[in-house]
Amino acid sequence: MPRFERKQNIFRNKDALGESYQPERIEERDDEIEAYMDALQPIIDGWEPNNVFLYGNTGVGKTAVTDFLLDVLQEDVTEYDDVDLSVLSVNCKTLNSSYQVAVELVNTLRPAGAEISTTGYPQQTVFKKLYSELEALGGTVVIVLDEIDSIGDRDELLYELPRARSNGYLETTKVGLIGISNDFKFREQLDPRVQDTLCERELQFPPYEASELTNILESRAEVAITEDGCDGGVLNLCAALAARDSGSARQALDLLRLAGEVAENNDDDAIREHHVDQARSKLEQERVEEGMRELTTHGRLALLAVVSKAAKESTPCRTRELYQEYEALCESSGTDSLAQRSVHNHLSDLRMLGILSAKENRSGSRGNYYSYELDVPFSSAVDAMADVLYLDDEIETIRDIARMNSVV
DNA sequence: GTTCCACAGGAAAAGATGGTCG
DNA sequence: CGACCATCTTTTCCTGTGGAAC
Numbered sequence: 001m002p003r004f005e006r007k008q009n010i011f012r013n014k015d016a017l018g019e020s021y022q023p024e025r026i027e028e029r030d031d032e033i034e035a036y037m038d039a040l041q042p043i044i045d046g047w048e049p050n051n052v053f054l055y056g057n058t059g060v061g062k063t064a065v066t067d068f069l070l071d072v073l074q075e076d077v078t079e080y081d082d083v084d085l086s087v088l089s090v091n092c093k094t095l096n097s098s099y100q101v102a103v104e105l106v107n108t109l110r111p112a113g114a115e116i117s118t119t120g121y122p123q124q125t126v127f128k129k130l131y132s133e134l135e136a137l138g139g140t141v142v143i144v145l146d147e148i149d150s151i152g153d154r155d156e157l158l159y160e161l162p163r164a165r166s167n168g169y170l171e172t173t174k175v176g177l178i179g180i181s182n183d184f185k186f187r188e189q190l191d192p193r194v195q196d197t198l199c200e201r202e203l204q205f206p207p208y209e210a211s212e213l214t215n216i217l218e219s220r221a222e223v224a225i226t227e228d229g230c231d232g233g234v235l236n237l238c239a240a241l242a243a244r245d246s247g248s249a250r251q252a253l254d255l256l257r258l259a260g261e262v263a264e265n266n267d268d269d270a271i272r273e274h275h276v277d278q279a280r281s282k283l284e285q286e287r288v289e290e291g292m293r294e295l296t297t298h299g300r301l302a303l304l305a306v307v308s309k310a311a312k313e314s315t316p317c318r319t320r321e322l323y324q325e326y327e328a329l330c331e332s333s334g335t336d337s338l339a340q341r342s343v344h345n346h347l348s349d350l351r352m353l354g355i356l357s358a359k360e361n362r363s364g365s366r367g368n369y370y371s372y373e374l375d376v377p378f379s380s381a382v383d384a385m386a387d388v389l390y391l392d393d394e395i396e397t398i399r400d401i402a403r404m405n406s407v408v
Numbered sequence: 409g410t411t412c413c414a415c416a417g418g419a420a421a422a423g424a425t426g427g428t429c430g
Numbered sequence: 431c432g433a434c435c436a437t438c439t440t441t442t443c444c445t446g447t448g449g450a451a452c
Contacts, residue, residue: 099436119436120427296439319415342440344416360416362448367414 009229009269010260016224017257019250026068027219028212029061032205036069039201043140044076046083049176051162051198056205058182059248063146065205066178070142084139091146098157101145102126109133127160131169140174148179149186155194162197207247213239216249217256225260230271234259237276255279288376291353292384298338300389301329302346304398306356306372307381311402316359316371319344333391347372355381378407 015021026033036052043049054062070087077085088108095101100118106129107115116129134141143161151157161177164170179198181187187199208216217235238259242252256271258279263271295303305325309317323340330337350356351372358370374381382402386395402408 097437117427119425120429120434122428122435125428125435298439338439339441341417341442345440348417363413363450367412368447368449369415 010226010264010271011224011229012226013224014257014260016220017253017260021220022064022067022071023220026061026065027216028208029065029205032061032203033065033069035201035203036065039203040069040073043073043085043142043176044080044083046080048165048174049140049142050201051177051179052201052203053179053181053187053199054203054205055181055184055187057207057246057248059242059246059250059252060205060207061249062180062205066144066146066180070144086137086139086141087144088141089144089146092150093147094150096150096152097154098151099123099126099154101151102130102157105143106130106133109137123156127157128169131164134164134173134175135170138172140176142176142178144178144180146180147182149181149183153189155190158194158198159191208243208249208252209247210236210239210243213243213247213249213252217252220253221256224257225271228270229260231273234271234273234276237273241276241280251283254283258282285376285380288353288355288380289384291355292381292388295350295388297335298342299346299349300385301333301335302326302343303350303355303381304329304385304389304391304394306347306350306374307378307385308394308398308401310374310378310381311398311405311407313405313407315373317373318361318369318371319347322347322372329391329394332394333389378402 016023039050039052054066056062067089070089074085074087077083088105090101090104090108092101092104095104102123103116103118103126106126109130110116110133116126148158158177158179160167160169161175164175165173177198187195190198214236217239221230221235235256238252238255241255242248245251255276256279259271259275262275262278262282266275268275292300292303302322305322306315306317308325308329309315309322314321319340323343326343327337347356347358347370351358355374355376356372357375358372360368361371362368382395382399386392389395
């Protein structure tokens with residue numbers, strides 16, 4: 001008889017290691033908080049808000065500090081009758097233009113059922129809808145645009161919004177923009193006029209040091225993990241790994257959480273260092289599968305071409321050979337093949353996603369070219385492919401060949 | 409020293425798709 | 431319906447690259 005049994009050896013409150021958890025206090029960001037508060041001061045004073053631009057790698061506390069401070073601000077502002085503050089928060093990760101961000105803003109302001117479609121209107125129409133929604137809201141509105149770098153160079157909204165008042169689009173509402181970016185280069189590529197306004201106040205969040213990450217992990221582990229749920233040294237290991245890689249608290253916390261899950265599944269009574277190792281490869285695997293899910297048919301076929309070559313032990317492999325392999329796969333799947341330039345684009349994308357790696361070859365008269373190979377375990381690539389392509393026969397053949405060559 | 413191979417990757421334009429509006 | 435609109439993928443055309451061969 002199957003039976004559910006509650007396991008509580010390790011986790012006391014796993015959510016405290018999760019993405020959405022808001023700790024009661026933010027560790028190791030005192031200087032940033034001070035500067036940030038200074039930038040937000042005009043709001044409580046009743047003046048027009050500053051535009052703020054935050055940048056730093058993922059997981060260094062930008063979003064956490066923003067959420068935390070805006071909560072405090074919204075609380076404190078209730079003491080002043082003449083300030084009416086609204087906070088509008090949008091994650092732009094999946095919105096890759098000003099247009100889509102504007103649509104998203106309009107839709108969060110509108111009641112359910114009155115949302116507008118994400119395409120079809122001229123850009124200015126959407127902006128006007130946004131202005132009238134903002135005007136209806138009134139008071140001071142702080143708009144948080146998280147992961148704003150995903151809009152690339154289509155930054156018209158960032159030009160328009162800060163100027164909305166002086167251009168007469170907004171009469172009463174005061175708007176402040178808070179842009180958050182993981183990408184240092186994003187600021188550079190912005191229109192200089194946008195830089196001037198958006199980056200009135202700039203805050204840089206540096207990566208965490210290993211010792212800082214240890215402190216953060218300790219304070220979270222206190223809430224999340226039982227007293228004996230964690231070997232000594234595990235927190236240090238997670239902190240060290242994350243510090244060496246990205247300096248990201250997110251990564252350190254993910255490692256700890258996954259390591260805990262691994263330990264739990266093994267029926268161990270505490271997290272040990274070898275669990276962290278497993279968690280690390282699991283984290284990597286998740287990242288790859290995430291990337292593969294987003295691929296188009298031809299992107300997948302291009303990847304399958306590399307997989308197929310890998311099964312035959314003929315990687316690394318240059319573009320031309322991969323293109324031939326790709327054409328053969330298109331043939332057998334009844335798909336029209338693309339031009340070589342396009343396949344080259346797909347290979348390039350796959351390289352960006354970290355699924356492929358490429359070595360540059362300079363062989364003079366025979367040209368400069370890349371040699372591609374899988375940058376992920378063969379088996380995880382095949383498994384992920386099997387889920388998303390209809391080429392069962394081909395994938396089986398590739399598996400057979402791989403087995404013959406004992407590729408794993 | 410110059411040329412030239414055979415590729416990388418930028419830019420622009422063309423199509424396809426899925427939407428609004430009068 | 432037809433005129434527009436935004437966006438994504440793909441094609442076309444192009445420039446850049448660095449050492450071997452001339």
